[in-house]
Amino acid sequence: MTPSLTLGPVLFNWPVDRWRDFYARIADEAPVDTVILGEIVCFKRAPFFATAMDAVVDRLTAAGKTVWLASPILVGSERELAAMRDLTAADGDDAVPTGATLIEANDMGALARLAGRPHAVGPMINLYNEATLAWLAGRGAVSVSLPAELPAASVATLAKAGCDLGVAVEVQVWGRAPLAISARCYHARAHGLHKDGCQYVCGNDPDGLPVATMDGQPFLTVNGTQTLSHGCLCLAAELEALAAMGVGRFRLSPHAVDMVRVAEAFRAVLDGRREGRAVAAELDGLIDAPLVNGFFHDTAGARHVGGAARFQSGKEKPLSQKDKGSMS
Amino acid sequence: MDGFELICPAGTPAALRAAVDAGADAVYLGFRDETNARNFPGLNFTREDVAEAVAYAHARKVEVFVAINTYPQAGGLGPWRRAVDDAARLKVDAVILADLGLLDYAAGRHPDLRLHLSVQASAANADAIQLYREAFGVRRVVLPRVLTVPEIARLNAQVDVETEVFVFGGLCPMAEGRCSLSSYATGLSPNKQGVCSPASHVRYEPRGAALASTLGDFTINVFGADEPAGYPTLCKGRFVARDTPAYLFEEPTSLNAMDLLPDLKAAGVRALKIEGRQRGKAYIGAVVRAYREALDAFAAGRPVPRSADLQAMVEGGAQTTGAYKRAWR
Amino acid sequence: MRDSDATAHATADERARRIETQLSRAGLGLVPRMGRRVSDRLFDRLLHLLTIRHPRAFTAFRAMPDACLLIEPVDTPMAFLLRVGPNLSLRALRRGAAAPGDVGGVTADAVVRGPYAQLLDLLEGRIDGDALFFRRELTIVGDTALILALRNTLDGEEMDLLADAMSFAGPLAHALPVLRRNAGSILDRLDAARRLLPSPLRRGLARVEARLSGLAPAPEA
Incomplete structure (x- = not known):
């Protein structure tokens, strides 16, 4: 299987013009195979992007990209539920632009609606083991994107199971890791506002709002109701190992940086033209955060294991075996 | 009924x-x-x-x-x-x-x-x-x-x-079972190991009259001399956003x-x-x-x-x- | 009617508890005078007895990796060093000497500090440790997981530490139930007596109590 690059949905609240221009450049220049669109974090932001959605889908498909639409992460209110149902409707509702070929489910409700039809399972669905993967495949999943916190051993088992089941397995290899979702808006809260009267303050931070510890150590990133890592997940140096496990799809999560350059760098590694480690070193510092890969190496996600990239914290010693083990 | x-x-x-x-x-x-x-x-x-x-x-x-x-x-x-x-x-x-x-x-x-x-x-x-x-x-x-x-x-x-x-x-201020905050700081998560902010990674550190609580490599809170303390559950910690230290996610x-x-x-x-x-x-x-x-x-x-x-x-x-x-x- | 009975009952219990706590704290004041070997034997016997009475907890302690917890009641002259793991042991030592890190040649992995009465209540699961900690009445240093494991294991028992401790102490074994029954009236009489005393004597009584409980230095004999 030829390894393929996926561009995940933009998670941040960018002005719609910037959003449209971003995808125009992706269509023209970025060597990615699949582009996933959709406002998956906050229902309140969705109307802005809806106005440009058809044009962006057309532009991307005309450039030969496969376009999928992603469903929201958290569906609680009636209006959110109605929107999710429109997106996942079987009869090609107006909510789904022609040209988009698959829906990627990010909540169990969407998964329920998509049963029996080919669909993708997004990284916000709790997929931790081969039994769950088999169950999902049985209901029509053709591609799954694994949760960011999975360690290498789990990825390997799932990639193998995916090969056996005929389900493509994807892993996020670049961009801040999504860590949590809430009904509460932390962006609004940080501005002393309520979610209902949020004034869309999340729009001030195109890569999210930095959150530091009381000692001033950078730690997390707030994006409205979502919390992301501060560190930028980067598995460029692990790409070869991932491919050897049978992972066939590699996801880049968009940030307000030169994503064409990021895509080109990863493409070069996948094509065997460049060393993963060298690419990691080149991309280090592209966003103002250290590179991290701890989840994959079965340690704290905030850590960086191996290679020449910077560590996140001053405490650089790796976790001892005692620290790592679960308590008994 | x-x-x-x-x-x-x-x-x-x-x-x-x-x-x-x-x-x-x-x-x-x-x-x-x-x-x-x-x-x-x-x-x-x-x-x-x-x-x-x-x-x-x-x-x-x-x-x-x-x-x-x-x-x-x-x-x-x-x-x-x-x-x-x-x-x-x-x-x-x-x-x-x-x-x-x-x-x-x-x-x-x-x-x-x-x-x-x-x-x-x-x-x-x-x-x-x-x-x-x-x-x-x-x-x-x-x-x-x-x-x-x-x-x-x-x-x-x-x-x-x-x-x-x-x-x-x-x-939990976050949607349960959909949170990797603990995992990010410690490598151990509620979904995988059944622990959030595990005690094995918690330390309390006196700083003069104040008391700091840490989780993995991160300070989760610093309590003043007369403040009630808390277990350093990550989402109940005090963090700095927009230059203001506050209970960003949830108060204790x-x-x-x-x-x-x-x-x-x-x-x-x-x-x-x-x-x-x-x-x-x-x-x-x-x-x-x-x-x-x-x-x-x-x-x-x-x-x-x-x-x-x-x-x-x-x-x-x-x-x-x-x-x-x-x-x- | 039932409610007020219950209240009166609770109060008597609380008073009995207060006396027990004060007396046992005073008893601890005697430990340093016993000499190391006598004291060690006494705590070996106590541990043996607890192991028989609470096999679930003490089997769990032996199954833990080797580690030492220092328990420091801040209002007594003594501290306790509990070693868990295959070499389970309990030792009393002078509190001043017990700095975290090095206790009589043994390294303490964790320290719990707090008032004696609260620590005793905590050991017996009478109060909620988290609540105490939130109110900053307890201080925790070192290996938090060790402290949590011990707390959770002990909390899984229905433990009456004083009754257990006194049950091998000869005549004292009979004293405790009597004391618990009569605590209310003893306290009443003590309080009444105290009120009747002229104030210099009251201060003298306080000094005696302080000496008994080991807070004040004992006069040179």
């Missing part, structure tokens, strides 16, 4: 007896391993403990639920499947599961075993809940703590599954929905759940007793007694109705 069912936590056999004696309708507990979401040192039940717990509870007409609510590890499903098999063999009244694969296994292997959906599955809408109902025959869903009471009411009108909601104890408060009993009843909620398998038997006894009195009073149409004596028990000495009211968002 029947009154609420009161579902109470137990981390040890002594806590189970305290909960039963204080008036629980059902007690939930976990095996002593990574199969449950309170996999804390010194806590939880061996198979023999569960057998004794079931005997003690059933003799007093109290039910026992076993939480097997972490996500089985790829390539190592054994402990989770054995936990389900043993729970069925030990004649517990229900198992509380979250993982799709494990639900599939339990429904296929033990068709008579009652299945509840854990809050860790975070089923927040009618379509999600119907999926668990139709695919696995789940009989009850513990709702994630992200919904308002009106949202719960609308949801109950659309599903034919019992719903259970948290009314007291620690409050405890959920208490005792004032909302009429609303929850009108919303069609079947069971009320108390959080705190990690808390001591003194706490569990006191909280269960207070809720038993409140539910008895409510069922009899009497005014619900104030629960002022619970104030001292809760983190930060403060209580909230959490996501049940829209203002929390």
Whole structure:
């Protein structure tokens, strides 16, 4: 299987013009195979992007990209539920632009609606083991994107199971890791506002709002109701190992940086033209955060294991075996 | 219509007896391993403990639920499947599961075993809940703590599954089972290892008169000399955003929905759940007793007694109705 | 009617508890005078007895990795070093000497500090440790997981530490139940007597109590 690059949905609240221009450049220049669109974090932001959605889908498909639409992460209110149902409707509702070929489910409700039809399972669905993967495949999943916190051993088992089941397995290899979702808006809260009267303050931070510890150590990133890592997940140096496990799809999560350059760098590694480690070193510092890969190496996600990239914290010693083990 | 069912936590056999004696309708507990979401040192039940717990509870007409609510590890499903098999063999009244694969296994292997959906599955809408109902025959869903009471009411009108909601104890501000914050700081997560902000990675560090709490490589809070302290649960920490140190995600408060009993009843909620398998038997006894009195009073149409004596028990000495009211968002 | 009975009952219990706590704290004041070997033997016997009465907890302690917890009641002259793991042991030592890190040649992995009465209540699961900690009445240093494991294990028992401790102490074994029954009236009489005393004597009584409980230095004999 030829390894393929996926561009995940933009998670941040960018002005719609910037959003449209971003995808125009992706269509023209970025060597990615699949582009996933959709406002998956906050229902309140969705109307802005809806106005440009058809044009962006057309532009991307005309450039030969496969376009999928992603469903929201958290569906609680009636209006959110109605929107999710429109997106996942079987009869090609107006909510789904022609040209988009698959829906990627990010909540169990969407998964329920998509049963029996080919669909993708997004990284916000709790997929931790081969039994769950088999169950999902049985209901029509053709591609799954694994949760960011999975360690290498789990990825390997799932990639193998995916090969056996005929389900493509994807892993996020670049961009801040999504860590949590809430009904509460932390962006609004940080501005002393309520979610209902949020004034869309999340729009001030195109890569999210930095959150530091009381000692001033950078730690997390707030994006409205979502919390992301501060560190930028980067598995460029692990790409070869991932491919050897049978992972066939590699996801880049968009940030307000030169994503064409990021895509080109990863493409070069996948094509065997460049060393993963060298690419990691080149991309280090592209966003103002250290590179991290701890989840994959079965340690704290905030850590960086191996290679020449910077560590996140001053405490650089790796976790001892005692620290790592679960308590008994 | 029947009154609420009161579902109470137990981390040890002594806590189970305290909960039963204080008036629980059902007690939930976990095996002593990574199969449950309170996999804390010194806590939880061996198979023999569960057998004794079931005997003690059933003799007093109290039910026992076993939480097997972490996500089985790829390539190592054994402990989770054995936990389900043993729970069925030990004649517990229900198992509380979250993982799709494990639900599939339990429904296929033990068709008579009652299945509840854990809050860790975070089923927040009618379509999600119907999926668990139709695919696995789940009989009850513990709702994630992200919904308002009106949202719960609308949801109950659309599903034919019992719903259970948290009314007291620690409050996750994030959608449960969809959070990797702990994992990011320590490598250990609620979904994988059944621990959030694990004690093995916690340190308290005096800084003059102040007290700092750290988790992994990160400072989670610094308490002034006279400030009440807290366990460094990551999302209850104090962090700096926009140059202001604050409880960005959630204050160190405890959920208490005792004032909302009429609303929850009108919303069609079947069971009320108390959080705190990690808390001591003194706490569990006191909280269960207070809720038993409140539910008895409510069922009899009497005014619900104030629960002022619970104030001292809760983190930060403060209580909230959490996501049940829209203002929390 | 039932309610007020219950209240009166609770109060008597609380008073009995207060006396027990004060007396046992005073008893601890005697430990340093016993000499190391006598004291060690006494705590070996206590541990042996607890192991028999609470097999679940003490089997769990032996199954833990080797580690030492220092328990420091801040209002007594003594501290306790509990070693868990295959070499389970309990030792009393002078509190001043017990700095975390190095205790009589043994390294303490964790320290719990707090008032004696609260620590005793905590050991017996009478109060909620988390609540105490939130109120900053307890201080925790070092290996938090060790402290949590011990707390959770002990909380899983129904433990009456004083009754257990006194049950091998000869005549004292009979004294405790009598004391518990009569605590209310003893306290009443003590309080009444105290009120009747002229203030210099009251201060003298306080000094005696302080000496008994080891807070004040004993006069040179």
